[in-house]
Amino acid sequence: MVKITIDGREFEAKEKAKVRDVAKDHNIYIPTLCAHESVSPAGTCRLCLVETTNKEGRNKVMPSCLSVVEEGLAVLTNSEKVISERKVAMQKLLARAPESVSLKALAKKLGVESTPFPVEGHHNCVLCGLCTRVCQEVVGVNAISKINRSTEPNAVPYAVNFDGCIACGSCAYICPMDAITLMDAGDTRTITWPYQKKEFKLAKCKVCGRYWLPEKQIEYMAKKSGRPMEFFDTCLDCRR
Ligand code: FES
Numbered sequence: 001m002v003k004i005t006i007d008g009r010e011f012e013a014k015e016k017a018k019v020r021d022v023a024k025d026h027n028i029y030i031p032t033l034c035a036h037e038s039v040s041p042a043g044t045c046r047l048c049l050v051e052t053t054n055k056e057g058r059n060k061v062m063p064s065c066l067s068v069v070e071e072g073l074a075v076l077t078n079s080e081k082v083i084s085e086r087k088v089a090m091q092k093l094l095a096r097a098p099e100s101v102s103l104k105a106l107a108k109k110l111g112v113e114s115t116p117f118p119v120e121g122h123h124n125c126v127l128c129g130l131c132t133r134v135c136q137e138v139v140g141v142n143a144i145s146k147i148n149r150s151t152e153p154n155a156v157p158y159a160v161n162f163d164g165c166i167a168c169g170s171c172a173y174i175c176p177m178d179a180i181t182l183m184d185a186g187d188t189r190t191i192t193w194p195y196q197k198k199e200f201k202l203a204k205c206k207v208c209g210r211y212w213l214p215e216k217q218i219e220y221m222a223k224k225s226g227r228p229m230e231f232f233d234t235c236l237d238c239r240r
Contacts, residue, residue, distance in 0.1 A: 002071040007078070013069045020048050020064035023077065030064050030077050031086070031110060033093070033103075033176055034128035039137050041065035042129050046089035047110075051076040061085055091115040096126045100177055123194035124179035125157040131171035131180060131193075132158060139170050141220065144193075156195045167191060167200035167214035187211050205235035212236075 001012045006023055013022040018041065023030050033045040043063040050064040055072035061081050076082060090107050095117035097103050103126065107113070132144045143164035148157055167189050172182040181192045189200045202211035203218055212235040222229045 002069050004069050004073040004075060006075045017069050018065055019050055019052070019067040019069060019075055022069060023064065028077060031106065032065065033106070033126070034130060035065045036130055036174055039130065039133040042133065044127065044129050045093060047086060049082050049086050049089065051079045051082050086110060087112055091117055093126045095120050097124045097177060100124045102177065124177040125194045126177055127157055128176065130174045130176065134170045134174045139166070139168055141166055144171060160193055160196050160198070162198050165198065166216040166220045168217050184211065189214050203232070205238055206233045207238035208235060210235055
């Protein structure tokens, strides 16, 4: 364990813990957008900035989701530097997704009402990368490509490999911006990504007749688990 302070209060933290996680464990609010407990941190949104000073007096402002604790580290979550840099980070996000209701609400909470930066995006994606990370790290199919940071109007923020995608919807679930949506209707699941859309066939439960999982997801699960395809003929409710 190591001892650190956050806003003057002393805490014990596990070695190698991230500052943001320690703060969260002690109910200290640090805004975040690109972090999620299911995936590794990436530090892309920069809303979780904190100011840290180590034992040797080295001072820096960096994302708390990436900042690792060390003995004697002093953390400030709301210093002048932090507030000012966090504001710029939020203004940049707003330029990416100026119409996003959820982003505007978070911006307001941080005292940001508008952006001086030129509007870059015409969709709600702020390139947080949660979709690419969940697809790669949790689902394991890697169907969403690395982020495209082009500021060209209508540039696709990331490409989806439709052959690799199993339609599980994890990207839509984790997206904090509602930039990815999922809709099930009859035997079809439709997933919409910025400037990209794809329909997937859903499989029917042989007992209740409900469409319950995408066929491609079943194929993937059968392959991964080594179970026969027939094992997935029945939905979870009917299996109980
Ligand atoms: S939550 Fe840390 S940079 Fe986005």
